[in-house]
Amino acid sequence: MRLTQCQNFHDFRRMARQRLPGPIFNYIDGAADDETTYRRNTDAFEACDLVPDVLRGVAQVDMSVTVMGQKLALPVYCSPTALQRLFHHDGERAVAAAAGKFGTMFGVSSLGTVSLEEARQISGGPQVYQFYFHKDRGLNREMMARAKTAGVQVMMLTVDSITGGNRERDKRTGFAIPFRLNLAGIAQFAAKPAWALNYVTHERFRLPQLDTHVDMGGGAMSISRYFTDMLDPAMNWDDVAAMVAEWGGQFCLKGIMSVEDARRAVDIGCTGIVLSNHGGRQLDGSRSAFDQLAEIVDAVGDRIDVMMDGGVQRGTHVLKALALGAKAVGLGRYYLFPLAAAGRPGVERALDLMRIEIERAMKLMGCQTVADLQRRHLRFR
Ligand SMILES: Cc1cc2nc3c(=O)[nH]c(=O)nc-3n(C[C@H](O)[C@H](O)[C@H](O)COP(=O)(O)O)c2cc1C
Numbered sequence: 001m002r003l004t005q006c007q008n009f010h011d012f013r014r015m016a017r018q019r020l021p022g023p024i025f026n027y028i029d030g031a032a033d034d035e036t037t038y039r040r041n042t043d044a045f046e047a048c049d050l051v052p053d054v055l056r057g058v059a060q061v062d063m064s065v066t067v068m069g070q071k072l073a074l075p076v077y078c079s080p081t082a083l084q085r086l087f088h089h090d091g092e093r094a095v096a097a098a099a100g101k102f103g104t105m106f107g108v109s110s111l112g113t114v115s116l117e118e119a120r121q122i123s124g125g126p127q128v129y130q131f132y133f134h135k136d137r138g139l140n141r142e143m144m145a146r147a148k149t150a151g152v153q154v155m156m157l158t159v160d161s162i163t164g165g166n167r168e169r170d171k172r173t174g175f176a177i178p179f180r181l182n183l184a185g186i187a188q189f190a191a192k193p194a195w196a197l198n199y200v201t202h203e204r205f206r207l208p209q210l211d212t213h214v215d216m217g218g219g220a221m222s223i224s225r226y227f228t229d230m231l232d233p234a235m236n237w238d239d240v241a242a243m244v245a246e247w248g249g250q251f252c253l254k255g256i257m258s259v260e261d262a263r264r265a266v267d268i269g270c271t272g273i274v275l276s277n278h279g280g281r282q283l284d285g286s287r288s289a290f291d292q293l294a295e296i297v298d299a300v301g302d303r304i305d306v307m308m309d310g311g312v313q314r315g316t317h318v319l320k321a322l323a324l325g326a327k328a329v330g331l332g333r334y335y336l337f338p339l340a341a342a343g344r345p346g347v348e349r350a351l352d353l354m355r356i357e358i359e360r361a362m363k364l365m366g367c368q369t370v371a372d373l374q375r376r377h378l379r380f381r
Pocket residue numbers: 027028029041079080081082109110111130158254276277278279280309310311312330331332333334336
């Protein structure tokens with residue numbers, strides 16, 4: 001399969017599956033427990049229909065939005081994801097460059113494989129630093145100071161990962177960092193020699209955000225042990241309030257779902273929240289962000305920027321979320337499969353297809369600007 005044959009999410013996913021060793025494909029594609037939340041994330045968009053206006057003079061369409069003080073040319077951004085150089089040797093470099101080209105925002109994960117400083121130099125677009133809260137408060141402060149020095153515009157604290165989700169596909173393959181593959185996993189790596197060749201002929205795999213704290217080489221600290229040993233399950237609202245004050249800029253919480261928590265985020269001075277269930281990878285059975293969106297927008301939408309992610313595969317999904325009041329929509333696997341399939345050209349093609357789909361759908365909906373999209377354009381079945 002070739003990149004030019006990829007027309008949508010499913011095509012990119014198929015191409016990524018052909019290229020990646022099974023354990024890595026399943027790490028991206030998988031989710032927690034029975035993966036019910038993962039499935040619902042996309043299905044939720046089918047719960048309502050778009051009701052278009054016509055004859056609205058849509059020769060020019062402006063897709064830009066302003067979210068957390070950042071002007072984005074598109075109402076979608078690349079949500080932070082871990083370990084991107086495992087998926088393609090260019091990893092975050094490819095995503096940062098593609099996001100910059102399309103004038104949108106991208107996130108670098110604490111578990112990113114390219115340094116946030118390097119990503120900042122590659123992309124002209126606004127950058128999010130996705131942060132986990134460590135037991136070591138000094139480390140938290142150090143990481144925020146580092147992000148500030150690098151010129152990161154938005155701090156994003158992930159709050160839905162207080163403990164690791166139950167990813168049974170990874171247990172079956174033995175996927176872990178450092179690799180601890182079982183026999184079946186090793187066989188699947190052997191079946192994809194092109195990936196293996198790229199992996200060994202490019203620079204060593206690193207986690208530059210955590211380099212000095214997590215030893216990947218000797219197998220001393222795996223990612224799951226990073227979660228259990230270094231992150232602080234005692235984190236509470238007071239801890240986060242202190243971080244928000246210390247950062248003193250755009251700060252959002254990723255993984256808020258309840259109205260109660262959304263109000264608290266406003267109270268402690270956050271400028272944004274992302275409704276998210278981590279792509280179904282954490283609490284299986286939790287509600288989808290799209291299902292929960294209207295309730296949250298109604299409660300706090302006039303005081304804080306509400307974003308959402310999870311299951312977005314189409315421009316029309318984005319339009320539905322915007323119509324309910326989301327300020328912008330995060331993409332996860334939508335750009336990860338293209339990254340795995342073809343690196344930077346893959347991510348660029350995916351973002352371009354998304355741009356074309358959003359523009360076309362806005363025209364067909366009779367909307368010149370994102371602000372024209374209203375609740376009245378949606379009817380729930
Ligand atoms: C492979 C993978 C790695 C991820 N790594 C992180 C991470 O390091 N930090 C984080 O906050 N979210 C992470 N996420 C969650 C995404 O940021 C986003 O919330 C999710 O992918 C959205 O769902 P979608 O993939 O259906 O679009 C990850 C998701 C995937 C698929």
